[in-house]
Amino acid sequence: MVAFPEARRPGGHVALVVAVAVCYFAAGRLGLLCKLTVDGAVVTPIWPPTGVAVAALLILGVRYWPGVTIGAYLIVLSLDTPVLYSLGYMVGNTLAPLVAVALLRRAGFRTDLRRLRDGLALVFFGAMGAMLISSTLGVVLLVATDRMPSHTFWTVWLAWWVGDAMGVLLVTPLLLLFSHAQGLRPTPRRWEAAALAVAAVCVVPPAVYSHLSLLFLVYPLIIWGALRFELVGSMLCALATSVLAAVAATDGAGAFGGLSRVEVMAKLQGFNGTMALTALLLSAVITEQRHTRRSVEKACEELVEVLEHLTAGEAPPPRPAPEDADPLLRPDRRDPL
Template sequence: MRCVIRSKESSSEKAIRAVSAALPVLAVAAVYYLAGGLGLIRGVYVQGAVVTPLWPPTGIALAALIYLGLRAWPGIALGSLCVIATLSDSVSLPTVVVVAGNTLAPVCSYLILRKAGFRRELDRLRDGVGLVFLGALGGMVISATVGTSMLVVDDNLPLSGFWPVWTAWWSGDAMGVLVVTPLLLVLRKVRMPRATDPWIEAIALAVASVAVSLLATRTSLAMIYLVFPLIIWAALRFQLAGSAPCALLVSVLAVVAGTQGVGPFEGHTSLHVMVNLAVFNGSVALTALLLAAVVTEQSDIRRRIQRACEELADVVDRLAPGRASGSWPPRPEDELDGL
């Protein structure tokens, strides 16, 4: 009887572990699929192929790998398969190859970043540079090359259209990483708001971001680069927590304006719109990510120096009472005594 009970308990534990392991994978697949549906809303045709100026699933895939590790790859593959299935009538060998490319690209980006010592806090300049050049611009070459090649092999794209479609595919995947991944990485730092938080400045930044972004992306005047002072403001005052949402807002509004052919994108071909959006969104993401990383790194260095000085002052005070009053930097109680 004891053996039977033990076997039942063991089976239940195995089932629970299996469900616990499957839930994150299914969650990644569901979020990937939903993000793919949103991305396809603003898809454009380049040489007869559907491409997107901003492909959020790549950013979600890389963030999932950074959080969960390699166990997230089945969810990425399943989500990619579901997205592609909505575009084609049947699942063929080229479809499977494209799914493999869409899965391999973020996996390779994750492995390269891990090898380079990437930290998901994005609190160092080297982390920002790594995410840009290794995670986005480098890793997404795989998905663009595999996907475009399969379009040519499957006779859905003439060979002359390879490079225009490849460029559009690569830029859309790279922008997904640059814009979406930092936002998902900063979500782990979300906390309950405090009364001491700079509410007025945050609200002013949010209102200004929406107003200026709408104006810059909807007017035919050359005012698109008015958004950069906002990005700098957000990065200097709120680091990545401010610059990442601001960059996402600007990029989404620019993509909407570009696919509608309004504002500074009016009268351009689809390929020109894709190139302009790639350059603009890339510049926005680079400014937001790298400047926020620099500010965060400098703030951390300053805090460590201040903490070390305070610890040194305490040591001096214990060894020679009264001598620490001349230490640098002066402690708050010393400044009050001087007043």
């Protein structure tokens, strides 16, 4: 994990809180560039601040939640919103990431996303479960402040919920990945990475802006990225495609042309959701299998070395316990009894 020595210095906690707030606000302004009006309410197909908030609280700790609240306040301050709605929005968008982190930690979530169970936990607890709080509270306040009619509650609620969940599914994994040192190392497959980037540039825009509905052409790129570059390859492809699809949907172009706003939102969020789930879960399965294979190969090598020492009549050298082993099972652990 990336260390943050600033947190131990005087004023370091405040500096990191401000950094979280700035990142949250910047992500919110980017998300508002692609907004749609559904039944009189403005919603965003992807709301990146939710992903930033969940990742920040997982990486830094829940004690930095004021940064999320300040960032949410800055967003509502830049918009023309009533006081009641602004307060409720701040509460909902702070409480949802906190609940997401609590649920993930309860499930034994690991931020390196090397296990399928981590991917499933992020999907069901971090995205689909916790984001029910922010979407429900936000839409209830819209109705309470007469900013939308009550009969459109479920349509707007579904669009809001999926937008918040998409922010967690697309943004959080990448931020968690780059918080680890291995996420920042250059890949040895530079030429293949360049080929994947070129293929994405050549395939994604025509697939999104074509009137023939060619969005399915993106999935081979997602699979390629997951097989060869694991999480970073698949999620970068998914994020870039989702952003471009959101821009096309906002303009009513390509595969989203000739549709009503509700139909555009349903098609866009269905496409983004299935693509994000495919990228996240497929890469998690591949990463887990490779990690298991490496562990088995290392165990076999150590077993061969022990057998060689025993054959030569020497005592085998002590083996350090693996980093992720149970501390109670380490050889240097002494029974207090």
